[in-house]
Every structure is written in structure tokens, then in C-alpha cells.
Amino acid sequence: MGLEEALRRFFVFLSERRDLKEWVTRNGWMRRVARRFVAGETRQEALDVAARLNAQGMAATLNLLGERTARAEEARAAAAAYRELLSEIRRRQLLADIAVKLTQLGLDLSWELAEESLREICAHARHLGGFVWMDMEASRYVEPTLHLYRGLRASGYGPEVVGLALQAYLYRSEQDLEELLRLGARVRLVKGAYAEPSRVAYPRKVEVDRAYVRLMERLLQDGRQPAIATHDERILGHALRFAKAHGILPDGFEFQMLYGVRRDLQAWIVREGYRLRVYVPFGPDWYPYFMRRLAERPANVGFLLRSLVREGRVPEGFGRSSGVE
Ligand code: FDA
Numbered sequence: 001m002g003l004e005e006a007l008r009r010f011f012v013f014l015s016e017r018r019d020l021k022e023w024v025t026r027n028g029w030m031r032r033v034a035r036r037f038v039a040g041e042t043r044q045e046a047l048d049v050a051a052r053l054n055a056q057g058m059a060a061t062l063n064l065l066g067e068r069t070a071r072a073e074e075a076r077a078a079a080a081a082y083r084e085l086l087s088e089i090r091r092r093q094l095l096a097d098i099a100v101k102l103t104q105l106g107l108d109l110s111w112e113l114a115e116e117s118l119r120e121i122c123a124h125a126r127h128l129g130g131f132v133w134m135d136m137e138a139s140r141y142v143e144p145t146l147h148l149y150r151g152l153r154a155s156g157y158g159p160e161v162v163g164l165a166l167q168a169y170l171y172r173s174e175q176d177l178e179e180l181l182r183l184g185a186r187v188r189l190v191k192g193a194y195a196e197p198s199r200v201a202y203p204r205k206v207e208v209d210r211a212y213v214r215l216m217e218r219l220l221q222d223g224r225q226p227a228i229a230t231h232d233e234r235i236l237g238h239a240l241r242f243a244k245a246h247g248i249l250p251d252g253f254e255f256q257m258l259y260g261v262r263r264d265l266q267a268w269i270v271r272e273g274y275r276l277r278v279y280v281p282f283g284p285d286w287y288p289y290f291m292r293r294l295a296e297r298p299a300n301v302g303f304l305l306r307s308l309v310r311e312g313r314v315p316e317g318f319g320r321s322s323g324v325e
Contacts, residue, residue: 005205009295012291037260037261038260039281039282046064046282058277060278061097061279061280062085062282064104066104067104067285068103069108069109071109078104079118079120082098086098098121099279102141115148122157122162131162131163138194149162164180166215167193169196181222186227187226189219191208191209191230209232212230216238220246221246231262254277255269257278257279
């Protein structure tokens with residue numbers, strides 16, 4: 001295993017450590033560093049970021065950070081917060097939708113609770129003309145997520161109201177994609193951000209990238225307004241060439257990227273006339289999300305260390321490597 005892979009696994013491991021979470025989220029310096037990837041702790045801050053992105057020609061997906069909720073009241077509060085968020089998006093006429101995690105809506109506690117919350121959010125979105133993305137979490141939640149999605153579709157929530165993420169690193173995704181294409185689902189294709197065993201997911205990055213390209217081509221050809229969610233330049237270039245070669249127009253799909261990641265590439269996509277949506281997370285529960293972003297790119301750890309140097313906490317010269325982008 002190379003250093004990069006070891007670091008990646010280490011940060012994914014840290015992202016799951018609830019004991020560290022308390023310490024890190026109370027630490028003022030960590031909070032400031034996390035702001036690079038997180039819009040803020042309040043709904044207002046997130047909506048303001050969405051408005052700024054809209055002004056730059058980018059759409060937004062707002063996500064209230066939180067996952068694996070341990071208490072039913074918290075899950076209900078998250079569902080209520082999402083409904084209010086949809087109302088505020090509508091009130092401010094923002095080009096924005098929302099993304100939810102099922103474990104945040106109580107999936108670990110009770111199936112009924114998560115289902116009821118998700119349905120309430122989707123009903124509110126439908127009423128307001130909004131849209132809900134279902135994020136995809138660790139592999140044990142894939143089947144429940146697909147099941148809930150099918151249930152929503154069976155009760156009349158169409159692809160104009162709800163869509164879901166699919167992770168290229170899972171072996172099963174190839175088959176899942178075929179089913180979702182048959183359903184006319186709106187799919188956001190991602191590489192996958194969790195630590196998965198090789199029994200369920202490709203262990204090597206090169207294999208994940210190859211799987212991503214295969215699924216992306218399939219999705220671009222037959223998907224419904226698919227979302228190509230990656231910062232991988234080579235894959236992006238491939239998507240553009242593939243779309244051109246197959247007569248797929250720029251408004252037939254969209255790129256999606258994370259807030260604070262590859263802002264240069266985000267601006268380029270918009271300048272070139274392609275659609276871009278930025279995933280904007282916010283809220284006090286930012287620890288696991290932040291750790292997963294560090295896991296994705298060791299240079300981000302350099303970014304973290306450099307900001308420590310700026311604050312005079314470690315000796316000069318430590319951690320002065322390449323830029324975060
Ligand atoms: P990869 O990790 O190969 O990175 C390619 C290049 O992008 C890097 O070389 C670097 O230049 C840049 N880059 C990537 N990540 C960076 C970072 N954190 N900081 C700085 N530069 C970075 N996952 C999941 O499991 N379930 C989900 O529901 C979602 N949802 C989601 C929505 C959206 C809009 C995006 C963009 C991503 C997700 N993800 C996700 C996360 C996804 O699975 C994946 O972990 C990240 O997108 C990173 O992978 P890339 O495709 O960017 O490629």
C-alpha cells in the first residue's frame with residue numbers, strides 16, 4: 001500500500017471515530033479550517049453561499065451535515081430542518097435543491113422513521129417545485145436506499161422530485177444502474193467515499209476510475225438529466241468528448257462538484273457553457289464530512305498544516321507543500 005492510500009484509509013478511519021468528533025468540532029482552529037469545505041454552521045450562511053454561487057452561474061445542492069443519527073428527536077429535527085430549507089430556497093428563488101442522508105433521518109433507529117421523514121420531505125419538495133437528492137452512504141445502506149427510492153417512485157414521486165447517488169466503486173452498481181435506467185431515475189454518479197472491503201468494492205483507484213467511466217458513458221447515453229459528480233479532470237475531459245461524439249447537448253447533463261474543491265475547474269466549466277451544481281454542506285455536525293475530504297487528497301493535509309503555521313502553532317517550514325487545488 002502506498003503512502004497516499006495509507007493516508008486515505010487513516011482519514012476515513014478517523015471520520016468514523018465519534019470520540020474524536022467532540023474534540024475536533026470544539027477546536028476553534030479546526031472549525032476555521034473546515035470552513036474551506038463547509039459553508040457555515042447556519043442555514044442562513046448556506047443560503048447566502050447558494051445565492052453567491054447562483055450569481056456566478058452555478059446551481060447548488062444544500063446539505064445539512066449529519067449522519068448515523070442516534071436519537072429519534074434528532075432525526076425528526078433534521079427532517080423539519082430540510083422542509084424549512086426547501087421553503088427558504090423557494091422564498092429566495094434560488095437555483096438550489098437539497099441532499100439528504102437516510103441515516104440522518106433515522107435509518108439506524110427505525111425503517112419507518114426514515115421512510116416517514118423522507119416522504120414528508122419529498123411531499124414538501126413536490127408541493128414547492130423543489131428537488132431532493134438521496135446521498136449514498138456505506139455499502140450496508142445501499143439496499144435500503146434503493147428500496148426507499150423504489151417505494152417513492154411507486155407512490156408517484158417522479159424523477160423531477162427525487163434522485164439518488166450511485167457509487168462507482170461498488171461492484172453491484174453496474175446492475176443497479178441498469179435498474180435505475182429502466183426506472184428513468186435521475187442519478188448522480190460518484191466514485192464513493194467510504195472505507196469498503198474488497199468483497200464489495202474495487203480496492204484499487206485505477207479500477208474505480210475505470211468503473212466510473214463505464215457507468216458514466218452508460219448514464220450519459222441513456223440517463224435522465226444525469227449528474228457527473230467528480231473533480232477528476234481526465235474523466236471530465238472524457239465526458240465532454242463522449243457527449244460531443246454522441247450528440248449529447250450541454251443541457252442534457254450536469255457536472256457536480258463539492259464546495260471548496262477545485263474552484264478553478266468549477267469556474268472553467270461554467271465559462272465553457274456547461275452546467276455545474278455545487279454541493280454545499282453546512283451545519284454544526286461537520287466532522288465526518290471534513291475528514292472524508294482530507295482523505296481524498298493528501299495535499300489537503302498540507303493545507304491544514306499551512307494554516308496551522310499561519311496561526312503560529314507549529315514551527316515555520318513544517319508542511320509547506322503543494323497547494324490544495
Ligand atoms: P478523485 O478522488 O480521484 O480526485 C480527482 C482529483 O480531484 C484529485 O486529484 C484532486 O485534484 C481533486 N480532488 C478530489 N477530492 C478533493 C478534495 N477533497 N480536495 C481537493 N481536491 C480534491 N460519495 C458518496 O459515497 N456518496 C455520496 O452521496 C456522494 N455525494 C457526492 C456529491 C458530489 C456533488 C460530489 C462531487 C461527490 C460526492 N461524493 C459522494 C464523494 C465522492 O464519492 C468522492 O469521494 C469525491 O468526489 C472525490 O472523488 P473524485 O471523483 O473527485 O476523484
